[in-house]
Amino acid sequence: MKKKKILLIDDDQDFLLATKLILEKGGYEVFMAENGKAGVEMWKSVNPDLAIIDMMMETWGEGFSVLNKIRAMEKGKETPLFMLSAVDLQGPYNSFEPPPDFPKVNRVLHKPIKADDLLKYVAEELGGQQ
Amino acid sequence: MTCDSTSPLILVIDDEEALRDGCRQVLEKAGYRVLAAAEGMEGVRLAREHLPDMVFVDLKMPRMSGMEVIEVLSRDIPDMVLVMITGFATIVSAVEALQKGAYDYLPKPFSPDQLRAIVKRGLEHRHLRIEARRLKEEKELLQKNFITFVSHEMRSPLVVIRQYIEALNAVAAEKFDQSVRDIIERCSKRIQGLEEMVEHWLDISKIESGAFVLPNVSIDLSSVISRSLEEMAPLCQKKGIRLETDIPSALPKIKGDTESLVRTITNFIGNAVKFTPEGGKITLTCSHDDCYVRIRIADSGIGIAADKLSLIFEPFYRCAGKNEKYHGSGLGLTFCKKIVEFHKGSIDVSSKEGEGTTFVIAFPIEINSSSLKTDLV
Numbered sequence: 343m344k345k346k347k348i349l350l351i352d353d354d355q356d357f358l359l360a361t362k363l364i365l366e367k368g369g370y371e372v373f374m375a376e377n378g379k380a381g382v383e384m385w386k387s388v389n390p391d392l393a394i395i396d397m398m399m400e401t402w403g404e405g406f407s408v409l410n411k412i413r414a415m416e417k418g419k420e421t422p423l424f425m426l427s428a429v430d431l432q433g434p435y436n437s438f439e440p441p442p443d444f445p446k447v448n449r450v451l452h453k454p455i456k457a458d459d460l461l462k463y464v465a466e467e468l469g470g471q472q
Numbered sequence: 473m474t475c476d477s478t479s480p481l482i483l484v485i486d487d488e489e490a491l492r493d494g495c496r497q498v499l500e501k502a503g504y505r506v507l508a509a510a511e512g513m514e515g516v517r518l519a520r521e522h523l524p525d526m527v528f529v530d531l532k533m534p535r536m537s538g539m540e541v542i543e544v545l546s547r548d549i550p551d552m553v554l555v556m557i558t559g560f561a562t563i564v565s566a567v568e569a570l571q572k573g574a575y576d577y578l579p580k581p582f583s584p585d586q587l588r589a590i591v592k593r594g595l596e597h598r599h600l601r602i603e604a605r606r607l608k609e610e611k612e613l614l615q616k617n618f619i620t621f622v623s624h625e626m627r628s629p630l631v632v633i634r635q636y637i638e639a640l641n642a643v644a645a646e647k648f649d650q651s652v653r654d655i656i657e658r659c660s661k662r663i664q665g666l667e668e669m670v671e672h673w674l675d676i677s678k679i680e681s682g683a684f685v686l687p688n689v690s691i692d693l694s695s696v697i698s699r700s701l702e703e704m705a706p707l708c709q710k711k712g713i714r715l716e717t718d719i720p721s722a723l724p725k726i727k728g729d730t731e732s733l734v735r736t737i738t739n740f741i742g743n744a745v746k747f748t749p750e751g752g753k754i755t756l757t758c759s760h761d762d763c764y765v766r767i768r769i770a771d772s773g774i775g776i777a778a779d780k781l782s783l784i785f786e787p788f789y790r791c792a793g794k795n796e797k798y799h800g801s802g803l804g805l806t807f808c809k810k811i812v813e814f815h816k817g818s819i820d821v822s823s824k825e826g827e828g829t830t831f832v833i834a835f836p837i838e839i840n841s842s843s844l845k846t847d848l849v
Contacts, residue, residue: 354628360635364642398624454634457642 546573
């Protein structure tokens with residue numbers, strides 16, 4: 343069976359690598375992009391089954407702009423997307439509530455993510471391939 | 473001297489044509505751009521439109537007086553330097569002008585030198601005022617952003633190390649000897665201590681900088697306590713510590729922030745667990761009177777010497793010295809105290825070495841009156 347593809351978009355190389363190792367252990371093929379622009383480009387060329395996007399890359403909001411761009415594409419309308427955040431609930435963004443027309447985010451994950459949890463959430467979206 | 477569009481712009485409002493022309497000549501020659509108006513309304517209009525750096529206003533003019541012009545302009549346009557020109561220099565009118573926001577006054581007749589001197593001084597004053605405000609704003613922004621910045625910059629490496637440990641365990645745990653797995657586990661514990669320290673430090677900084685605002689929400693402490701107990705129960709179980717509780721189902725409401733209180737109570741319980749030997753007991757009870765809800769957390773732990781009791785809320789104070797067994801963030805109780813005080817509460821502690829420690833945390837009950845709402849913002 344062909345491996346399912348996951349795209350990771352995060353500006354921290356180490357976080358990318360650590361997460362990639364976990365996902366590969368789960369049997370997925372993993373692609374990494376270090377910024378929003380590269381992420382969107384890679385999305386087009388790789389056509390992943392799921393993407394995990396960091397909310398807070400270089401500029402606050404870059405993650406959301408990536409999300410918007412992916413959701414605006416035909417093949418990105420239904421793909422499961424996870425957003426990553428390292429901001430605790432006490433942080434300055436705790437008041438953030440997505441507006442009703444906000445593009446769909448399948449899950450918000452908080453860094454760091456436990457390996458078991460990450461694989462479980464991904465498996466839930468991709469139909470239990472582990 | 474040439475004047476270009478970046479030269480300071482000066483507006484002269486005076487009904488006397490000779491004075492307007494005189495000022496214009498002197499000032500333009502000195503390199504300033506000059507606008508002139510023959511009466512108050514026209515002057516105000518020009519000032520609003522062109523935002524001059526400095527304005528000279530004659531006190532005695534028909535229709536709108538100089539005093540009114542000063543009043544309007546000092547209110548409307550901050551940083552505009554206003555100078556009152558007075559034909560009959562009385563102290564009273566000068567003081568009044570200064571009170572209404574004028575920078576200075578210039579008695580008639582005045583020489584070109586006097587005019588140039590006051591312009592130079594006034595513009596310097598304006599420059600300093602703008603600079604001072606800019607610095608103040610910059611400082612405030614820096615302070616505000618610092619916490620956000622630190623929260624991102626200090627957490628990022630911790631998050632990554634934690635993620636690598638997760639990856640290491642996921643990828644290779646079964647290949648490692650027990651001794652290697654132990655090392656990874658110890659790393660993980662120390663990282664956790666550092667994470668807690670950063671969290672606590674951030675919370676303390678937020679409170680100290682005023683960035684933390686107490687939400688005006690009624691909360692039920694029993695739900696706060698049960699969430700904390702839920703979180704800490706596994707740790708107690710692991711250490712074989714009995715956790716006995718007695719919490720009334722209905723407690724009077726208090727005003728505050730649920731999340732920070734959950735972390736506070738969790739911290740107190742965690743503290744008790746840390747200093748209570750295996751097989752010991754922790755008791756958490758809750759009571760209230762007309763004014764306060766009291767949470768009592770008592771442990772059968774090692775206790776604290778009387779002379780050290782007053783120091784336990786100090787940052788990085790460790791009763792147990794460098795004993796690794798009792799290692800924590802060093803900021804746990806400091807954080808708890810800040811949060812409790814932030815909720816206008818208080819903490820009492822009593823302890824006996826070898827027998828245990830008891831903390832009693834009291835929170836004022838929310839007063840059910842809309843007239844007192846302004847008290848807590």
